[in-house]
Amino acid sequence: MQLPPTLIRSLEGLPGFDEKAFIDVHNANAPVTSVRLNPLKTTHVQLLTEGRQISAAKVPWSVYGYYLDQRPSFTFDPLFHAGTYYVQEASSLFLEEALRQTVDLKEDLKILDLCAAPGGKSTHLQSLIAANSLLVSNEVIRSRASVLRDNIVKWGASNVAVTNNDPKDFARLPGFFDVVVVDAPCSGSGLFRRDSEAIEEWSENNVMLCSQRQQRILADVLPALKQGGVLVYSTCSYSRQEDEAVLQWLAGTFDLEPVTLQLNPAWNIIETQSGPHTGYRFWPHLLKGEGLFMTVLRKNAAAGTTGKYRPKTKALSAKAAAPLGQWLQAEGSRFVNFGDKIYAWPEPLFEWLDFLAQQLKIIYSGTLAGEMIRDKLIPDHALAMSPLITKDAARLTLSEEDAIRYLQRKELADTVPVSRGWQLAAFRGFPIGWMNVLANRINNYYPKELRILKEQRLNQ
Numbered sequence: 001m002q003l004p005p006t007l008i009r010s011l012e013g014l015p016g017f018d019e020k021a022f023i024d025v026h027n028a029n030a031p032v033t034s035v036r037l038n039p040l041k042t043t044h045v046q047l048l049t050e051g052r053q054i055s056a057a058k059v060p061w062s063v064y065g066y067y068l069d070q071r072p073s074f075t076f077d078p079l080f081h082a083g084t085y086y087v088q089e090a091s092s093l094f095l096e097e098a099l100r101q102t103v104d105l106k107e108d109l110k111i112l113d114l115c116a117a118p119g120g121k122s123t124h125l126q127s128l129i130a131a132n133s134l135l136v137s138n139e140v141i142r143s144r145a146s147v148l149r150d151n152i153v154k155w156g157a158s159n160v161a162v163t164n165n166d167p168k169d170f171a172r173l174p175g176f177f178d179v180v181v182v183d184a185p186c187s188g189s190g191l192f193r194r195d196s197e198a199i200e201e202w203s204e205n206n207v208m209l210c211s212q213r214q215q216r217i218l219a220d221v222l223p224a225l226k227q228g229g230v231l232v233y234s235t236c237s238y239s240r241q242e243d244e245a246v247l248q249w250l251a252g253t254f255d256l257e258p259v260t261l262q263l264n265p266a267w268n269i270i271e272t273q274s275g276p277h278t279g280y281r282f283w284p285h286l287l288k289g290e291g292l293f294m295t296v297l298r299k300n301a302a303a304g305t306t307g308k309y310r311p312k313t314k315a316l317s318a319k320a321a322a323p324l325g326q327w328l329q330a331e332g333s334r335f336v337n338f339g340d341k342i343y344a345w346p347e348p349l350f351e352w353l354d355f356l357a358q359q360l361k362i363i364y365s366g367t368l369a370g371e372m373i374r375d376k377l378i379p380d381h382a383l384a385m386s387p388l389i390t391k392d393a394a395r396l397t398l399s400e401e402d403a404i405r406y407l408q409r410k411e412l413a414d415t416v417p418v419s420r421g422w423q424l425a426a427f428r429g430f431p432i433g434w435m436n437v438l439a440n441r442i443n444n445y446y447p448k449e450l451r452i453l454k455e456q457r458l459n460q
């Protein structure tokens with residue numbers, strides 16, 4: 001692996017940098033695989049290891065994160081499609097430790113993940129916050145926002161709104177958020193080990209452009225953070241201009257208080273100073289993870305307020321919502337319809353979601369229960385992924401082979417259902433989607449755009 005010599009030169013003198021060890025670890029061809037469990041579905045890592053000749057070890061800075069000693073084919077694992085875990089780079093799981101040390105996560109919070117696709121940090125944040133907290137998971141690029149929505153749907157949570165807005169749109173929400181996470185678009189050098197093609201695209205000029213864009217994004221979003229609120233800024237770049245220099249600029253431009261985290265020395269995370277502010281560097285030659293920079297700051301400055309709110313969205317009447325009781329645990333939810341589509345919004349988040357719907361371009365919120373057609377609900381895939389699904393829902397347990405066929409949207413020739421109508425396709429107890437059993441065939445309702453396109457199981 002030929003790392004850009006200008007990158008190497010630019011890293012000299014940075015805390016923790018060791019040229020030889022850094023180059024060696026890039027050439028060692030020893031990829032690190034890590035996953036994070038979804039506590040809405042399971043907290044037992046044995047689910048992924050038992051009977052699979054894989055062993056798992058804890059990622060030290062995350063309750064839900066595990067290293068796997070090999071990389072299985074996630075595409076061909078029905079448990080992956082059931083949303084029981086997310087495949088995520090280990091260093092980035094440090095977000096959990098950063099928040100546990102700076103925010104009372106038991107409180108009802110409003111959290112913004114500004115640069116959220118494909119959803120690693122957002123699904124993680126969702127696992128850390130209370131059920132009555134609201135996560136706004138935003139992605140500016142429309143196609144990437146759809147991938148983000150799919151991953152949020154798969155995760156199964158109801159307390160998330162997926163938005164497709166430009167950072168400057170958040171100026172409409174002065175002082176609204178308790179926490180803002182900016183996992184900024186960057187030059188990506190921290191991931192060279194996993195994606196050697198990115199090396200070709202790396203240039204000093206791009207580092208500079210990224211640094212300017214990072215500053216613009218931060219300046220745009222800061223008004224939306226409340227006074228006393230916490231800003232987390234991270235990149236997967238090693239470059240000073242995108243890390244310490246951005247922190248220095250933040251500190252010099254805005255009224256932000258330094259926040260220092262307690263580190264376990266065994267973790268080998270390296271502290272780096274920008275004046276009184278501390279950043280945290282993750283070097284792949286010092287720990288089991290990829291390159292990452294993260295810093296936390298607290299807003300001192302007074303923030304504006306969002307002004308008067310006029311309710312607009314109407315919840316379905318009890319009578320109109322009654323048929324939904326057969327599909328999901330309705331207690332604690334209020335139902336809203338956008339056209340024929342019926343969403344379940346967590347009751348305590350109703351006003352916030354209604355307010356946000358008036359300010360932002362929301363592409364998904366709560367849980368999409370399904371479409372009401374002639375007074376009957378056609379259940380949506382999102383409902384199958386959600387813990388709201390009623391325990392009484394009929395389900396058909398599929399073998400691994402059939403579960404993969406189902407996920408490929410193929411026919412389930414050998415599966416023998418015991419009853420007719422809508423039922424969940426399940427694998428090892430976890431729903432993976434819907435099917436409708438008719439007299440002479442089974443209709444596979446796995447969403448076309450999510451289906452596994454590959455024929456063969458290949459390790460990826």
Ligand SMILES: C[S@@+](CC[C@H](N)C(=O)[O-])C[C@H]1O[C@@H](n2cnc3c(N)ncnc32)[C@H](O)[C@@H]1O
Nearest residue numbers: 115116117118119120121140141144183184185
């Ligand atoms: C590092 S990635 C985010 C990864 C994500 N947080 C995760 O954990 O899965 C940065 C994201 O910022 C988005 N982005 C690109 N340009 C942007 C801009 N000008 N403002 C805000 N976000 C931008 C990218 O599309 C990308 O999805």
